Structure formats: structure tokens, C-alpha cells
Amino acid sequence: xxxxxxxxxxxxxxxxxxxxxxxxxxxxxxxxxxxxxxxxxxxxxxxxxxxxxxxxxxxxxxxxxxxxxxxxxxxxxxxxxxxxxxxxxxxxxxxxxxxxxxxxxxxxxxxxxxxxxxxxxxxxxxxxxxxxxxxxxxxxxxxxxxxxxxxxxxxxxxxxxxxxxxxxxxxxxxxxxxxxxxxxxxxxxxxxxxxxxxxxxxxxxxxxxxxxxxxxxxxxxxxxxxxxxxxxxxxxxxxxxxxxxxxxxxxxxxxxxxxxxxxxxxxxxxxxxxxxxxxxxxxxxxx
Amino acid sequence: xxxxxxxxxxxxxxxxxxxxxxxxxxxxxxxxxxxxxxxxxxxxxxxxxxxxxxxxxxxxxxxxxxxxxxxxxxxxxxxxxxxxxxxxxxxxxxxxxxxxxxxxxxxxxxxxxxxxxxxxxxxxxxxxxxxxxxxxxxxxxxxxxxxxxxxxxxxxxxxxxxxxxxxxxxxxxxxxxxxxxxxxxxxxxxxxxxxxxxxxxxxxxxxxxxxxxxxxxxxxxxxxxxxxxxxxxxxxxxxxxxxxxxxxxxxxxxxxxxxxxxxxxxxxxxxxxxxxxxxxxxxxxxxxxxxxxxxxxxxxxxxxxxxxxxxxxxxxxxxxxxxxxxxxxxxxxxxxxxxxxxxx
Amino acid sequence: xxxxxxxxxxxxxxxxxxxxxxxxxxxxxxxxxxxxxxxxxxxxxxxxxxxxxxxxxxxxxxxxxxxxxxxxxxxxxxxxxxxxxxxxxxxxxxxxxxxxxxxxxxxxxxxxxxxxxxxxxxxxxxxxxxxxxxxxxxxxxxxxxxxxxxxxxxxxxxxxxxxxxxxxxxxxxxxxxxxxxxxxxxxxxxxxxxxxxxxxxxxxxxxxxxxxxxxxxxxxxxxxxxxxxxxxxxxxxxxxxxxxxxxxxxxxxxxxxxxxxxxxxxxxxxxxxxx
Numbered sequence: 001x002x003x004x005x006x007x008x009x010x011x012x013x014x015x016x017x018x019x020x021x022x023x024x025x026x027x028x029x030x031x032x033x034x035x036x037x038x039x040x041x042x043x044x045x046x047x048x049x050x051x052x053x054x055x056x057x058x059x060x061x062x063x064x065x066x067x068x069x070x071x072x073x074x075x076x077x078x079x080x081x082x083x084x085x086x087x088x089x090x091x092x093x094x095x096x097x098x099x100x101x102x103x104x105x106x107x108x109x110x111x112x113x114x115x116x117x118x119x120x121x122x123x124x125x126x127x128x129x130x131x132x133x134x135x136x137x138x139x140x141x142x143x144x145x146x147x148x149x150x151x152x153x154x155x156x157x158x159x160x161x162x163x164x165x166x167x168x169x170x171x172x173x174x175x176x177x178x179x180x181x182x183x184x185x186x187x188x189x190x191x192x193x194x195x196x197x198x199x200x201x202x203x204x205x206x207x208x209x210x211x212x213x214x215x216x217x218x219x220x221x222x223x224x225x226x227x228x229x230x231x232x233x234x235x236x237x238x239x240x241x242x243x244x245x246x247x248x249x250x251x252x253x254x255x256x257x258x259x260x261x262x263x264x265x266x267x268x269x270x271x272x273x274x275x276x277x278x279x280x281x282x283x284x285x286x287x
Numbered sequence: 288x289x290x291x292x293x294x295x296x297x298x299x300x301x302x303x304x305x306x307x308x309x310x311x312x313x314x315x316x317x318x319x320x321x322x323x324x325x326x327x328x329x330x331x332x333x334x335x336x337x338x339x340x341x342x343x344x345x346x347x348x349x350x351x352x353x354x355x356x357x358x359x360x361x362x363x364x365x366x367x368x369x370x371x372x373x374x375x376x377x378x379x380x381x382x383x384x385x386x387x388x389x390x391x392x393x394x395x396x397x398x399x400x401x402x403x404x405x406x407x408x409x410x411x412x413x414x415x416x417x418x419x420x421x422x423x424x425x426x427x428x429x430x431x432x433x434x435x436x437x438x439x440x441x442x443x444x445x446x447x448x449x450x451x452x453x454x455x456x457x458x459x460x461x462x463x464x465x466x467x468x469x470x471x472x473x474x475x476x477x478x479x480x481x482x483x484x485x486x487x488x489x490x491x492x493x494x495x496x497x498x499x500x501x502x503x504x505x506x507x508x509x510x511x512x513x514x515x516x517x518x519x520x521x522x523x524x525x526x527x528x529x530x531x532x533x534x535x536x537x538x539x540x541x542x543x544x545x546x547x548x549x550x551x552x553x554x555x556x557x558x559x560x561x562x563x564x565x566x567x568x569x570x571x572x573x574x575x576x577x578x579x580x581x582x583x584x585x586x587x588x589x590x591x592x593x594x595x596x597x598x599x600x601x602x603x604x605x606x607x608x609x610x611x612x613x614x615x616x617x618x619x620x621x622x623x624x625x626x627x628x629x630x631x
Numbered sequence: 632x633x634x635x636x637x638x639x640x641x642x643x644x645x646x647x648x649x650x651x652x653x654x655x656x657x658x659x660x661x662x663x664x665x666x667x668x669x670x671x672x673x674x675x676x677x678x679x680x681x682x683x684x685x686x687x688x689x690x691x692x693x694x695x696x697x698x699x700x701x702x703x704x705x706x707x708x709x710x711x712x713x714x715x716x717x718x719x720x721x722x723x724x725x726x727x728x729x730x731x732x733x734x735x736x737x738x739x740x741x742x743x744x745x746x747x748x749x750x751x752x753x754x755x756x757x758x759x760x761x762x763x764x765x766x767x768x769x770x771x772x773x774x775x776x777x778x779x780x781x782x783x784x785x786x787x788x789x790x791x792x793x794x795x796x797x798x799x800x801x802x803x804x805x806x807x808x809x810x811x812x813x814x815x816x817x818x819x820x821x822x823x824x825x826x827x828x829x830x831x832x833x834x835x836x837x838x839x840x841x842x843x844x845x846x847x848x849x850x851x852x853x854x855x856x857x858x859x860x861x862x863x864x865x866x867x868x869x870x871x872x873x874x875x876x877x878x879x880x881x882x883x884x885x886x887x888x889x890x891x892x893x894x895x896x897x898x899x900x901x902x903x904x905x906x
Binding site: 015016017019020023024027030031034060061063064065067096100101105109111112115116117118137138140141142144145148149150151152153156157160165168180183184185187188189190191192194195196198199216219220221223224225226227228230231232234235237238239241242245246250251252254264265267268271272274275278279281282285286 | 291292293294296297300315323324325326327328329330331332333334335336338339340342343344345346348352357360364376377379380383384385386389390391453458459460461462463464465466467471490491493494495497498499502503506592595596599600602603606607609610613614616617620
């Protein structure tokens with residue numbers, strides 16, 4: 001059934017509501033699922049969060065510095081393997097680490113195949129007056145770029161999928177991040193959910209009430225009003241949460257419990273990780 | 288646009304962290320004084336709100352939708368310092384938990400979207416709105432212009448940050464990070480920001496501010512009363528433009544010969560400058576260390592690389608020793624019961 | 632510390648929002664130790680505001696208030712006095728989301744004891760006890776957004792119980808809960824009597840009153856102050872009072888050809904016969 005021009009336009013106009021609902025729903029779902037995997041009994045899940053966060057930072061640095069292409073590829077594959085070994089379903093890893101940012105990167109890097117100069121590998125055309133040349137350095141550049149991005153994304157995914165977010169934030173303290181900052185991050189994340197649900201309700205309400213076309217002016221006014229509603233709610237909650245904190249004895253400085261303890265397994269993880277990463281870096285320097 | 292990991296070199300990322308940290312510190316100090324005890328819940332809710340704003344799909348002319356950052360809106364309603372923190376926190380959460388933006392790139396994204404955008408937007412807003420009534424239409428216009436300028440400054444900065452990557456971080460013509468030079472990256476960023484993203488930002492800011500004018504006028508009136516008169520905003524805007532001016536020599540690079548078409552002397556000139564300086568250093572140091580060159584490093588490795596390799600080898604060795612020790616401890620553990628797991 | 636005099640004494644307490652909208656007008660009230668007081672009032676009759684004043688969070692526009700024999704009228708502006716008060720009085724807010732601001736349930740329940748400066752061992756003990764008392768120990772490592780409405784309510788109460796207050800204030804604790812959860816919650820609240828706590832609870836739901844209250848105070852939503860006080864059985868039988876204060880309404884229904892109105896609060900009253 002071919003859509004009439006008006007209904008096609010209606011669909012495109014309406015889609016800002018649909019797209020937001022989809023986007024918000026995906027955000028909520030993603031986090032809930034990440035927590036599910038982080039609670040499973042894989043070996044990475046059991047490692048102390050501080051060990052993971054520390055090693056992750058080092059690994060990210062090494063991934064950023066490595067020049068050698070085969071080494072980059074090895075890093076990426078190794079990380080994928082780690083994800084599978086720690087009982088993360090392959091589909092989940094694949095979606096997180098290959099679709100999304102790596103796919104987007106691949107797409108935007110395609111034109112670079114024709115732009116980077118070097119020894120010509122093959123030529124496309126001439127088509128009209130245009131000749132496209134793919135050089136060896138172009139292929140290597142794009143490959144390096146793509147592999148590095150993929151490895152970084154896989155690394156981040158491993159950290160997030162195997163660590164509960166509350167623990168991840170607390171582990172940030174090893175970087176001497178001030179307590180206030182960690183607490184603000186945690187509270188923000190917690191209330192993001194509240195606001196995401198509010199957005200969902202606002203947009204679902206609109207989706208169910210909208211029949212026929214609405215002018216773009218009305219749409220924008222509505223968007224502004226929704227943002228305003230969010231703002232009002234945030235302001236009110238800010239005051240209420242403060243009152244709730246004061247009612248439980250809060251007077252400005254937050255005290256927290258020390259909760260993590262490193263086991264032998266965690267130290268083994270850290271020392272092996274440092275050894276492997278150091279080795280990778282050494283190999284990279286020698287090439 | 289949020290810059291992912293792998294698009295910029297660690298050096299660039301580090302430079303941006305260095306650039307953003309003083310702003311974070313200054314904003315933190317300022318807010319601590321203003322918000323006192325309420326600092327934590329206020330910042331958390333402002334940041335959650337900013338995050339939520341970024342989730343909106345905004346209908347723009349032409350039929351598509353785009354996301355807005357809302358940094359200028361936050362600066363106008365909450366103040367520039369609160370905007371810096373709330374946008375930064377929202378970006379950090381997006382990077383850490385939603386994979387939106389890289390983690391080494393957090394400094395860069397926070398500087399561009401969390402500092403440069405709100406401050407330039409706010410600066411322009413203050414310039415255009417002058418001392419007009421906080422609930423007037425002139426303020427809406429000022430916010431619109433501020434938002435548009437702010438998002439495009441951000442787009443320009445992203446283009447610059449990405450565009451310099453292949454210039455400084457290439458190996459034998461192979462780009463190590465983003466492969467697009469300034470000639471490609473800057474227009475590629477500016478065009479969507481001048482059009483679609485700019486429209487979304489303006490719409491979000493204007494209609495959001497209009498709502499606040501109607502529903503929470505006391506917020507704006509309070510801001511007008513407590514906000515320091517133009518000088519501080521002007522100083523900040525000036526600082527941003529100075530920074531941009533520092534980047535402008537790169538404009539010469541952009542208008543010069545196209546990427547890769549540099550003559551060999553030009554290339555040697557650019558790349559050769561650094562090693563020459565190091566060479567001089569090396570001549571100072573070669574005396575005490577000639578017998579310490581490592582066998583697996585090539586002869587053309589610079590002194591810095593050799594030193595690094597030496598340190599790394601030591602670290603790898605020590606780490607392996609520790610690993611063996613802990614592995615032995617685990618293997619030799621008595622087999623009764625399970626060891627208490629960490630955490631609480 | 633046994634309290635001999637009244638726990639709370641309010642004289643002429645008035646409160647206006649932003650200096651304009653009146654929420655409370657000349658409230659006089661005395662609360663004795665060990666009471667389980669239910670403040671009945673229609674929505675918007677100022678009950679929440681009253682609880683916030685009792686906990687020293689709001690400063691009354693006029694009037695004076697004493698808690699444990701000490702004046703707390705200025706507590707909202709006096710951090711020392713406020714902390715002293717918060718240590719002994721716990722407030723369970725109407726919106727549990729406002730009270731659950733930490734990453735996990737355990738963190739939230741531990742927040743109060745930690746802020747009071749207790750040593751770590753004591754904190755852990757108090758948390759464990761509070762979690763058990765509200766039957767939410769199995770939810771300890773959940774995030775607040777993973778909880779159902781009833782679970783959030785129970786956790787919110789646990790966050791307050793962990794501080795071991797002498798007085799527990801609850802603002803509409805059974806609002807928006809399904810019947811079974813409500814019943815379980817009422818049972819748990821009644822258990823506080825056994826812990827020796829004074830409980831003050833606001834609600835507009837009449838059916839939970841008999842299970843909990845030793846005394847009922849009815850707020851008039853026009854008057855914005857107590858208009859009646861007494862034993863639950865006498866208050867609940869005074870239908871004129873209840874209609875006047877907007878707690879029940881006159882309800883019209885049909886029996887065959889007969890139209891019939893009667894005051895109505897909940898379903899049970901429909902099981903009647905006509906001769």
C-alpha cells in the first residue's frame with residue numbers, strides 16, 4: 001500500500017514523538033540489562049570493581065597508544081574473547097561492540113579510503129571526470145582507525161556489562177576523584193531514570209492523543225512545554241531530596257562506607273593485566 | 288557530536304582534560320558558595336535534567352529530527368557555572384553507562400559541549416539581552432542567537448580537534464586516529480551544526496526559555512538580580528575566543544596544500560622539527576647510557592622511546608612475578624569452604 | 632531516654648507558602664509519648680506541612696512549637712538544633728522517590744546512621760535490623776528504580792528506622808497501594824508500637840485507621856486546623872463530621888426504581904438492604 005503524500009508527511013512529523021519514545025525506552029532497557037549481566041557469576045563480574053576500573057584505564061591508554069596494526073587487531077579479538085569467557089552472551093557483545101559506534105565509524109571512514117595518499121592499490125573509474133584511487137596508506141589508516149575504535153568500545157562494554165553501576169562509581173575513588181563528585185554522579189544516574197520515565201509518559205500521552213496533523217509551531221511549543229515540565233519536576237525534586245537528606249542528618253559532608261576488599265584473585269587479575277598490557281606496549285614500541 | 292574513543296590521540300585527550308579541569312574546579316568552588324548544603328541534590332537534579340533534555344528528538348524544519356545539548360538554556364536558567372557542571376556530569380554519565388562518547392574523550396567532550404558551548408552561548412546572550420526585562424522577547428532572541436553561536440562554536444572545535452589528528456599523529460602517511468584533516472573535518476562538522484543541529488538547539492532553547500518565562504518567572508528574575516553584570520561573562524567569552532585564536536594558525540594549515548600533497552621538504556620541516564630537538568637532548572645524555580640500548584628496539588628509536596621501553600620491561604617483569612606469586616597463593620589455598628567475597 | 636512530658640506541643644502554628652497561600656492556620660496540638668496518632672484530613676488540608684514543621688524542616692510563619700520539652704520553632708535555621716531533632720524524629724515522606732536517593736537500598740538505609748556519625752560496625756548492625764524489620768533484606772543491593780511502589784514504601788520506612796528515632800512521622804504511607812500491600816504495611820506500622828515508638832501518621836483513607844490509631848485528630852480543609860480529636864471509634868462513627876471535612880461524600884445509587892443517597896467511604900457500605 002503506497003502511502004499518500006499527506007500521510008507520509010504525517011508519519012515524518014509524528015516521528016519525533018516515536019523516535020523519542022524509542023530512544024528513551026532503549027536507554028532504560030539497556031541499563032536494566034547491563035545490571036542483569038553484571039549480577040551473573042562470570043569471572044570478570046567477580047573481580048573487585050577497583051581492579052577493573054584501574055586496569056581498564058590502563059588498557060584504554062595502551063589501546064590509544066598502540067601503532068602496530070596486528071597488535072591492535074589482537075587486542076580487539078582478545079577483548080572479545082574475554083567477554084565470551086565471562087559468560088556474556090555473544091549477541092549482547094556483538095550489538096554493543098560492533099553495531100553502534102564501530103558501525104558508524106566504519107561508515108564515516110569509507111570516504112577516507114579515497115582521500116588518504118600513498119601507493120595506489122586500485123582505482124575506481126574514471127566515471128565521468130572522477131577517478132577514485134584507493135591507496136595502501138588509506139586502507140591502513142581506515143583499518144587502524146576502525147580497529148582502535150572497536151577495541152576501545154569493547155573495553156568500555158566489558159567494564160560496564162560486568163560491573164554494577166553503583167560499584168563502578170564507587171571504584172572511581174581510586175583516581176582520587178572527590179567524594180562529592182562520585183555522589184553527585186550516583187544521584188544523577190538514579191534520578192535520570194525518574195526523568196526518563198517522565199519523558200516516556202509525556203510522549204506516550206501525546207502519541208495516544210494525537211490524531212491528524214499538527215503544525216510545526218504547535219509541536220515546538222509542546223517540546224518546550226515538556227522540557228519545562230521536566231525542569232519544574234527537577235527543581236521540585238531537588239528541594240525535596242535536600243529536605244529528605246537533611247531529615248536524615250545531612251549537614252553538608254557526605255560520609256560513606258568502605259565496601260571493597262581485594263582478594264588474591266583480584267591481585268592476580270591486576271598483575272597479569274599489567275604484565276600483558278606492558279608487554280603489548282613494549283612490542284608496539286619495538287615495531 | 289560526542290567524540291568517541293580512538294578518534295583523537297591520548298595526547299589530544301590529555302590536553303583537553305587539562306583544559307577542562309580548571310573550569311570544573313572554578314565552577315565547583317563557585318557553586319559550593321552559592322548552593323552550600325544543597326549542592327549535592329541540586330547538581331544531581333540539574334544534571335539529570337540536562338541528560339534528559341539531550342534525549343529529546345526535536346523536529347526541525349525540513350522534516351527531520353535532531354538532538355539538542357541545551358547548554359545555553361541551562362546557562363540562562365541555572366547560571367553558567369551550574370551549566371558547566373550539569374552538562375559535564377550528563378556527558379560523563381552518557382560516556383560511562385551508555386557508550387555515548389568515549390571515555391578518554393570525556394575531557395574533550397566536556398570542554399567542547401560543557402564549557403565552550405554554555406559559556407559562549409551565555410556570553411552572547413548577555414551581550415544581546417543587555418539589561419532588558421528578564422521576561423521580555425528580547426531575551427528569547429538573545430537566547431536563540433546565543434544558542435546558535437554556542438552550538439556552532441562547539442561544532443567548530445570538534446572539527447578542529449579531529450582535523451589536527453592526521454597532521455600530528457601519522458606514521459609514514461598512515462593516520463593513527465581520525466584520518467580526516469582539517470579540510471574535511473571542519474566543514475563536515477560545521478555544515479550540520481549550521482543547519483540541523485543549530486536549528487534543534489535554537490528551538491529547544493527558545494521554547495524552553497519561553498516556558499520558564501511563563502511558569503517560573505521568579506527563577507529568571509532571581510538570576511537577573513544575582514548575576515554579576517556583563518564583565519565576567521565578557522571575560523569568559525573573551526577567554527574562549529582567545530583559545531580559538533590560538534587554534535587559528537591551524538587555519539593556515541587548512542588553507543595550505545591539501546593533506547598528503549606536501550612536498551618532502553615541507554614534510555621533513557614539520558615532522559623533522561621534533562626529532563631535531565630531541566637529537567640535541569640525546570647528545571647531552573648519550574654519554575652515560577650508551578651500553579643500555581635494548582636489543583629488541585630498532586636503532587632508529589628515540590631516546591624517549593628507549594627509556595620508556597626500559598621502564599616498561601621492568602614493570603612487565605615485576606608484574607609477572609606478582610602474578611606468579613598470587614597464582615601460587617590461590618593454588619596452595621586450603622580447600623575448606625569458599626573464601627569470603629569482597630564487597631558489602 | 633524516657634519522655635515524661637508531651638513529645639510535641641504546638642501553639643498557634645500557622646504556615647503560609649511564599650507568604651501567600653495558607654496551609655495551616657492557628658494549629659494547637661499536643662502529642663503524648665507512646666501515642667499512635669492518626670491525623671485525618673482530605674488531600675491538601677495541610678497535613679504534610681504539619682509533619683515537616685514537626686520535623687523542623689519548615690519554619691512556621693507564626694506560632695511556637697516544642698519537641699521533647701525544647702522549643703524548636705527556629706530549628707530550620709539552626710543546624711545544631713536541627714540535627715538534635717532529626718536524631719530523635721524520623722519522617723517518611725509522601726513520595727518515596729524523594730527519600731531513596733542513593734544508588735542502592737543498602738546505601739539509602741545506611742545513609743542516616745552514617746550521617747549521624749556512628750561507627751561502621753554500629754551502622755551495619757542498624758541497617759541489618761531495619762532491613763529485617765521492614766522485610767526488605769532481600770532487596771539490599773537493588774537500585775531504587777527496580778522496586779515496586781510497595782517495596783519503595785517499605786524501604787523508605789527502613790531508612791528512617793535505621794536511625795532508631797523515638798518518633799516516626801509518616802505522610803500518607805498507604806497512598807496508591809494495592810489492598811494486600813496496604814494491609815501488610817499497616818501491620819508493620821503497628822509493630823512500631825511494640826518498639827516503643829511514638830507514631831504520627833497522616834492519611835485520608837479511613838479504613839486503615841482502626842488498625843493503627845490510639846487517637847484520631849481530624850483536620851478541616853477549610854479551617855486548616857484540627858476540628859475534632861478523639862478515639863478512632865467515635866470519630867469514625869461521626870458521619871456528619873466526616874462529610875463536613877470532605878473525608879467521605881454523599882453517594883447516589885439505584886436500587887431498582889429507588890434512588891438512594893447515603894454517606895459513603897468505601898465498598899463495604901453498599902452491602903445493605905432496603906425495606
